[in-house]
Amino acid sequence: MDTLGVVETYSIAAGAELADGMVKAAHVELARATPLCAGRFLIYVSGDREAVETSVNLARAGQKRLTGSFVISNVSPLLIAALKKSQPAARGEALGVVESRFVATGLNAADVAVKKSEVRLLKFVAGQGIVGKSFFVLGGDVAAVREAVAAASDALGDALVEAVVIPSPAEAAAKALTGGVR
DSSP: OOEEEEEEESOHHHHHHHHHHHHHHSSOEEEEEEEOGGGOEEEEEEEOHHHHHHHHHHHHHSSSOEEEEEEESSOOHHHHHHHHOOOOBOTTOEEEEEEESSHHHHHHHHHHHHHHSSOEEEEEEESTTTTTOEEEEEEEOHHHHHHHHHHHHHHHGGGEEEEEEESSOOHHHHHHHHSOBO
């Protein structure tokens, strides 16, 4: 199960119906199906690539309006870990913060970023309390964080809200962004 499918809809009700159809269309695991702010709905499915593609293609072919959809193969273990739990920043490491208009595009950009450069994905925040947007925090040396943030920004295109690199964050800022400092 190294493939992640992400679908985000503009409607909670339509998203609930779509999640049901996606699971019935292929042998995938419904990793998460949840409403987001602004009346959106987020669906994560995982499984082998063919099954996930079948499931996501069902969503794309339907009559429901999607804010985004992606199939990410060979998902970085850093992305999966960040979806489960945030990690503290290391003292002295640079931080990158990338904000996306949508959760689905943010997930894809985070995966691109950690595959592009030797950085740690410290935190991924999806939708709730931030009007359906997403953001993630990267940590590492300044050059690596800059390279990863640039790659994520390119991947986001018009979905990019803002991306910053903080070369030497104050400990209080690092703690606020990641939940801790080690």
